Amino acid sequence: MWYRSASFILDKQEQLRNDAVTDDAESRPHSPASTAMETAENHNANISMYYQTRSAHHGVVTSDWLAQAQAAVAGNSDAAVLENNVSGGKVKDKKLSVVDEFNNWRKQPELAEAVAAIRALAWVIRSSQATTMMELEIELKKASDSLKSWDTTSISLTAGCDLFMRYVTRTSALDREDFSSAKSRLLERAEKFGEISYKARRIIAMLSQDFIFDGCTILVHGFSRVVLEALRTAAENKKMFRVLCTEGRPDRSGLRLSNELAKLDIPVKLLIDSAVAYSMDEVDMVFVGADGVVESGGIINMMGTYQIALVAKSMNKPVYVAAESYKFARLYPLDQKDMEPALRPIDFGVPIPSKVEVETSARDYTPPQYLTLLFTDLGVLTPSVVSDELIQLYL
């Protein structure tokens, strides 16, 4: 409502004036090739690596992605060189290496973000030269901070790092073990985390079976591996259902998902994003994943989720969210703009005049009142339980 008021226009004009002054000095952010080898902070400012990577996973290639992939490869080799050079364990080199290690892991399509982060931290432990718990903790903290700052938009990355750090600090004071056994315990835990994550998907798939009944129509949005797992399990249990899949522009993840579902012999119908309200009548439930679950019980997910949730709520269709518990984050957005901006360039297929602004945000926030239930590895929860769990975990 503020946008309608005179003060907004005045403020905006002032802001534009200020921006114009500083704009010229800024380098154009869309030349990844030139900036890739500098510290990765430039990427943060404008393009969310998280969403770039996801689109990479989905196998849909954009020109920007290609350029970045090249840059990343170039970075990789450099990082490999750096790794070889590292002998004394200089912190700066380590930092870069953590990020690259993380990137390596991240490239695997089946791996969750948080797991990749924790594996990167495990690598830090393995190659650490510290001799005391405190030192190791400090190193881990530095690595975790650098990971987080490298991509500020990825919630599961932040949450995963936080979780692991919390585990480390909570258990670092055990008296009866010496340093090496403590170290191996941490490594074990990090390795186990990957299993936990995979198991989480299985648990969620099992829990959601009760909600998928014969003859139901499910609307899915965005390519969530958890949702795919759930639907795969349902298909294996010989349930008869069909799936309406949104296209999911701009990364067209829906196409990839429909591909996967078709391989499983599930009847799939593709919709363009605008056709959701049109088809909502024949839908029995909406099933989405989540990039992050926030403290209010709402979710942060691919752009378009909020829209679908609104339509579903107004037509009284349940919205189910499948999210592992390590995605719970201590964020609390008040509105759509209250988060770290996660932008990714949108390829319209035709050139757009430069005067025209494009909304490039890659994600939106769905408030808890539009969600019915959350399927997590902790069980089937209502949105208000998320805060309960977070309080118990972090306080």
Added chain:
Amino acid sequence: MDSRRVPRTVSDPKVRQVGFFAPPDRSLSGPPDPTSSSPPVSDISPSGNSLSPVMIPPPRHLPHQPPPLSPLRAPRANDSSIPVGSYNPTEFSSPSGITDFSEDQSSPRWGRKNSSGKFAMSLPSGGFGMEASKQSSLANSKADVADGWANTEVQKEQGAAAGKPLKEKTTKAERRAMQEAQRAAKAAAKGDGSKTAAAVVNSTNAGKSAKPVPQKKDNSSVAASEKKSVDRQADKDRKKDVPHPRMQFDDENRVEKAKKRSVVKQAEARNRVELFRHLPQYEHGTRLTDLESKFFQLGPVHPAVYKVGLRYLAGDISGGNARCIAMLQAFQESINDYSTPPEKTLIRDLTSKINSYVSFLIECRPLSISMGNAIRFLKQRVSSLPLNLSESEAKTSLLSDIDRFINERIILADKVIVKHAVTKIRDGDVLLTYASSSAVELMLLHAHELGKQFRVVIVDSRPKHEGKMLLHRLVGKGIRCTYTHINAVSYVMHEVTRVFLGASSVLSNGTVYSRVGTASVAMVAHQFRVPVLICCEAYKFHERVQLDSICCNELGDPEMVSRVSGREEINSLDGWADNENLQPLNLLYDATPSDYVSMIITDYGMIPPTSVPVIVREYGREYLFI
């Protein structure tokens, strides 16, 4: 919504008929015989004023002194011993004391909640009201007819009563019978004219006041209550607490205390709104000056506590944090000066002393929820003192506990809240706040120090105009502010981006209990889809659930509604007391439903309103194990 009990008319055979129960006995017009042998029972009628819902009190035509401006306010305002910045007593600039001469309406509730049950909200004033009436009737029974009548009301309201169950039954029955007598008197009054009836009433009351001071027990002083259930609960509590700490008090103490207050006319307010009869309301007026003049005849109340009580009465200290800190510091002083009397255990005696202080404070002004929680904490610390501690060790331990409570739960909590809250302010924001909350003010100042660009809209309301002080302080620091009245809130809301509100308490169902007007602001904000953020320290949370603003509230001075400070020509409501159709209502709190609240910022972080019971659960556990 009428919470008045329907009194039963069956007369209990166990009732001991003493003079004043008889139908209007004109022979008892003289001063009562203080040594009468009537049993020391409370002469309180369970239904307060003994007015049936349809009856209207007869107009009292006696000239009442207008509530005097406290002459001591100015000098006292300089005496600010509260460490935290914004609790400066000089801020409060209402022309006359907006204080409540309140009974412990809220106390029975607290008393019941407290597991130890000794949450002494008893009203020692049960006696003094009577004494007051005794003296006034001594003075001039005819002239003070109305006062006497009022005092009777008070006596009826102040349900002291014996700790023994039998006596309670008798009390209730007596009250019923007396109420019947009152009703008969009123019926007669309608026929004969008010003065006669009042005289009749007064005579019966004079007879009543002949009774010796009733023994006051904790949790039994469920004053006023129209709420029989409250009475019954208190009775149950009484039965449980057999060796009651207050029983250690000698009668002399109570009599002395009663005498101390006897000159204070605890007169009940006129023209009370029916819907709020369950809340105590007394005439504002001579109380403050009386108490002030008694400063050097203290008796059982420690001077620091007395001082704090006076400041509450005068309205110098207002705001949950300020009141709580002032009270705790007064308690610290009193604990410091405390020495265990011979043959008494420190724990019990100290607990009873604290109970008595709390009762005194309640008379000055009903406890806020923050104060209630702090008292609970203190009593729990006292009761968990190991028995083998020496007195000085115990005292130092308690003093440090109180210090830690103030530091951790209030001052540091505010810092954490500010830290979280400033992350929600972006450049270019327009923030709206209502009245004056210490947490919100700290946050705005801190955000400004951090260099964030924002402007503030302060919404204010009559009669307290608390926003004015906030406005002065913010503008003094260079923050761009807009000041408006609450009737314009829907006009300015369209350009607001965030609403920050303070709270007196947050209840278990997410309801926010705060200054009256907060609910309206939150509702308008919700309608405009503006996020509403409540800044509240966790020690103010309570496990109570409240569905509306009526069942539990506080009534202020109705005179403030009729008068506008600085505008003497607005006098259309003058003489409201004489008009029986006109009942001004000055509520102090209201309840905001949780749907309107987007987020609560506490020292535990930012939580949704649905997580308040989780905090109450965790927080409760935590402070038990300090």
